[in-house]
Amino acid sequence: MPTELDRIDPRLLELATQVSTATLTSQLQKRGFANTFMYGVVALRPDLRLAGQAFTLRYIPAREDLDPVETDNRTSKQRIAVESVGPGDVLVIDARGDARAATLGDILATRIKLRGAAGIVTDGAFRDTPSIRIIDLPTYAQGQNPYVSTRVHHPLEINVPIGCGGVAVMPGDAVVGDGEGVVVIPRGIAEDVIAAAYEQDQREEFIRDKIQRGASILGVYPPDEQTLREYEEWKRGHRPQRLR
């Protein structure tokens, strides 16, 4: 479980919710990280922004001798995970991309919301999605399926390295999502990447404004020196907003 020492400054995570995953992915590519955006994982609430740190849960395929008919809250790794996540955590579930049954449903999602977690991400499915969609919590999944998880999945362990949507996720990594999907930022470079992405997004907001006022992309995107000088000036007079 990520200790307090691993924690990312909540103000930085707040900043991350103002940066697009497209920009974060660009910053990661610049640093040599080519595979950080989850494949096939879609927002149930594209109107909400997600930013937190990975609390991981690993599923393997179910087997009749592993999964009891009746779930026991004290031994089920799924239930222990739900009662362990807290403020700043994103529960990231490795379901091997298998959506033939749910990974969890609306009651557990409600509890996760109540515990203050930042969101839930899985490369499998949710059940009760009509109910989950009305919880004020950013949730991401590959799909929806009403069958209960134990039909297909066995929750094996928590806070180990996992794969989710084809991306490596370590406990404590920054996990940021928008309407486009979810990006994972290795813990060690999270602050650096978020700050640089914020700066890039500001610059792109300036460029987009300029283009909306009629500028050609020539000399503007990518910006030449003149445009960069204008941007520095603009930045001084500009108050960041929450747009996305």
Added chain:
Amino acid sequence: MPTELDRIDPRLLELATQVSTATLTSQLQKRGFANTFMYGVVALRPDLRLAGQAFTLRYIPAREDLDPVETDNRTSKQRIAVESVGPGDVLVIDARGDARAATLGDILATRIKLRGAAGIVTDGAFRDTPSIRIIDLPTYAQGQNPYVSTRVHHPLEINVPIGCGGVAVMPGDAVVGDGEGVVVIPRGIAEDVIAAAYEQDQREEFIRDKIQRGASILGVYPPDEQTLREYEEWKRGHRPQRLR
């Protein structure tokens, strides 16, 4: 064609629209039915609830000697089906999961709505989906495709056993849908399953409320004896609502 004797009490179908497909699927699993939720069939109107009895229509692949250029309302099994469905019927079309052409379009959907049917379900595609989406009728399909049905499909017979979305559908089976998808309940156990699911959903509503008020899942989900007693009390003072 289902006779009057096979009819499910309309009040029970009404109850079914207040129960999630996730809960109905759980109840079917408890009774040994493991494969009742349609795969790859999506709601065009996730805001509407579907409940009725299957009126089936079976398509096979089109062949140039089977399908006349001009559709004849008196011989086309598709057209006969449209003019046969009535109140309480759900037209369920087996299109072999093939969405390379539509199974029907907005004019026939309008007629089906006018005849009082409860909805339309297909594992193929619809055409005119922008228009179908504004008809006040729950409709479910794998996708959308503007090509007319005869390009790919030949309507062969009505009210025979079919497969739809990977699920067996018998004429008269209960067909219930929500934003998550469509579940098929064998006719013989429809009343029992719907009633039990309604009871389960009530209990889960109570549990969700309890958790929203801050309870842990321990002793609550799954409920222990104390929680079940509280639930019985709550139920006495509770008026069911239409929430889903």
Added chain:
Amino acid sequence: MPTELDRIDPRLLELATQVSTATLTSQLQKRGFANTFMYGVVALRPDLRLAGQAFTLRYIPAREDLDPVETDNRTSKQRIAVESVGPGDVLVIDARGDARAATLGDILATRIKLRGAAGIVTDGAFRDTPSIRIIDLPTYAQGQNPYVSTRVHHPLEINVPIGCGGVAVMPGDAVVGDGEGVVVIPRGIAEDVIAAAYEQDQREEFIRDKIQRGASILGVYPPDEQTLREYEEWKRGHRPQRLR
């Protein structure tokens, strides 16, 4: 690049936005064109209608010696295309159906909108889709992906024949879209197809109204002579509306 001589009368393109792609596809099938509707290309703004002429851009797979790290607006075929499209043009990008990286993002989409183009269509992905979705421009893609285009795509040439979504697209072809998808109409028959489709849609609107007022489909859909006479009368007293 399509010369002025190739231009379709803007009033006809305006008319095309009132006709469904389902109807246009039917008219093309009648003329022997069986493969004109793009496969796997979805509207980001299903509320907007698209009609214009194809300005094509062809991507091939990226290769490290072809794609410079820094994009040069003067040599990049993608950038030249963006600064070349104008009123009545639809930028149609052949991305070989590969959505592992974007074909373009919100800044270029903003510029395309500002230049007066009618829309953007690709069988690949866009990035910055949350931003693109709020631009008042009809856009169609296979999916979304935050990775920049050069990771996967090399923009090779503009205004050559391409394939997009499995359909042949020639520069200057009419490109029409609605919530169902995108249809391509060969330039030589564009006026004829659009006019005939408009007439068909009017007739179907009449039929749908009749059925909504309670008529059976018998004698109405397809219409017999009596219905056709009624339709001619109705048309005289009817002012076309923008419904779709």
Added chain:
Amino acid sequence: MPTELDRIDPRLLELATQVSTATLTSQLQKRGFANTFMYGVVALRPDLRLAGQAFTLRYIPAREDLDPVETDNRTSKQRIAVESVGPGDVLVIDARGDARAATLGDILATRIKLRGAAGIVTDGAFRDTPSIRIIDLPTYAQGQNPYVSTRVHHPLEINVPIGCGGVAVMPGDAVVGDGEGVVVIPRGIAEDVIAAAYEQDQREEFIRDKIQRGASILGVYPPDEQTLREYEEWKRGHRPQRLR
């Protein structure tokens, strides 16, 4: 069940085994039949040629109340089909393209061989494929799967129209296969198509020989009048062989 009257002359079926499915498909396209080659159906024995008439078996998805644990040879439509096929019959099984369980295994395939049938075709899977592969019988399937059929399939009826591999199959249709796959020829034109395909294959054998001896394709493929005259001469001196 096809009566004797529907039977195709065995000598013509024998001829069909000397014609490639590519040529048969061309002849069907010439007659307006555009969709006759099964999609995703692969030969287990590409060294054997298949030709016979369709004896159809239709599966729908399994359901726990339809499929008894113990198979009864007297009531199971699968078993009745196996004990009904005879010389000249090809058992064609509509498994809705679902390969998650087998449609039959080596014991039933052995019995079908012993009854003199011409082959087995399914768009589902076989089990015991290592054993089936050593039976001297042309067999075609989408894949292999060791799970028994009743896990996924319920055999519903025999000798009804079906879809298999995306193609319409009527009882009695000619079914011809080679290493490329399986083509279905409507009963009414079977003799005509096979004879014309045989003639075409002869001509192509002549052309291929000519090209193998060094001729350009110019004037040869497609053949001009001179080439056609040479062919007529060649044919007079040529004894057909079994090559494919």
Added chain:
Amino acid sequence: MPTELDRIDPRLLELATQVSTATLTSQLQKRGFANTFMYGVVALRPDLRLAGQAFTLRYIPAREDLDPVETDNRTSKQRIAVESVGPGDVLVIDARGDARAATLGDILATRIKLRGAAGIVTDGAFRDTPSIRIIDLPTYAQGQNPYVSTRVHHPLEINVPIGCGGVAVMPGDAVVGDGEGVVVIPRGIAEDVIAAAYEQDQREEFIRDKIQRGASILGVYPPDEQTLREYEEWKRGHRPQRLR
């Protein structure tokens, strides 16, 4: 790592190579294990039979900070696994079904063979498959890909529970393969399942012989009492052979 105590009697594993995976899967289904056959995992050497115990290796997606450019035999979990497997072990690699790079190539496969292991199974790809195919070792994979593993995979840990081909695999489980694919038998019931499957296969060989000599399936498959008595007699005079 499985200790000697967990070892399955080599004579039983030898017996397992005479039993088809189809029969083993049936025996597992009878005991309530519904999901034991790997999906999408194909034999490179369908002529060899596989039987051994799982030595597991778990990969997660590669990340640039996890995977050094140069592989170190002392720290790489892949290399440690290769130098740890021995007689009776099957190296089972969880590659999350991702075949975009290899899991290992011919040099490591050669070493694994030399160490006496029983085989290699992965739901990812191998590289150097033309070379691997000529090693006298049963190998199974989803596909082939010449890219080295570190491009996509990071070897994380050995002998932990994994998923492979959609099936749960515990270290020490029996892993049996034939030309149809790979079945996993939970360690606790391995002896029982193999023995029962051997008995079933003997009985089916008897039945198949009977049918090859002209018997109908009636009373034979499934066998009635008379057939079972004949079988018992046959078994007394029958010496088991290695056929599969």
Added chain:
Amino acid sequence: MPTELDRIDPRLLELATQVSTATLTSQLQKRGFANTFMYGVVALRPDLRLAGQAFTLRYIPAREDLDPVETDNRTSKQRIAVESVGPGDVLVIDARGDARAATLGDILATRIKLRGAAGIVTDGAFRDTPSIRIIDLPTYAQGQNPYVSTRVHHPLEINVPIGCGGVAVMPGDAVVGDGEGVVVIPRGIAEDVIAAAYEQDQREEFIRDKIQRGASILGVYPPDEQTLREYEEWKRGHRPQRLR
């Protein structure tokens, strides 16, 4: 069309047939080329090795006004390509990965063989594959389909840059194939990559031999200084063989 000046020394291409595509891909990765191995393109003759230079042919989707019913050898770009390829050329056909119809059949393949070309590669399908398989020519395709090419494809141009199997192909690039698939080597680095790969393969042959004689991978794979010295010695006494 590649001029003589672009030609790669035939002795080097001969050498390339002794090197595995796995090794060539490694060498390309070392030089920064990460995407050179075709995806989904399979050998029809895995026993033959392919090495030559790309002669490209680009198909776009067919359209009824582009493709005449009767093929004209003088105008069809497909036919011109067939009569243009010669010794050292590999005909590489961009079919956009669409296998719903063939790209060519056995007669054209026969002619290509007769003209001395090195092979044929397509990310679409071939027809007449049973016949093509017996031509002594390395051929690679995504699949097989008996429908003639004009049903789906329009041959647009020859010797332009194309994509094939997700890889960029320039006219004149080296194209090398084995049983694993096809790798494309940019013309400018072809000699360097092939020579380096040959050296690497020699070293790996030495390592494999060493391991086959019982060595551990420690110090051998990757080789330490001692092993490298042994290799240099071995190389002096070793005559290269054609093994793959």
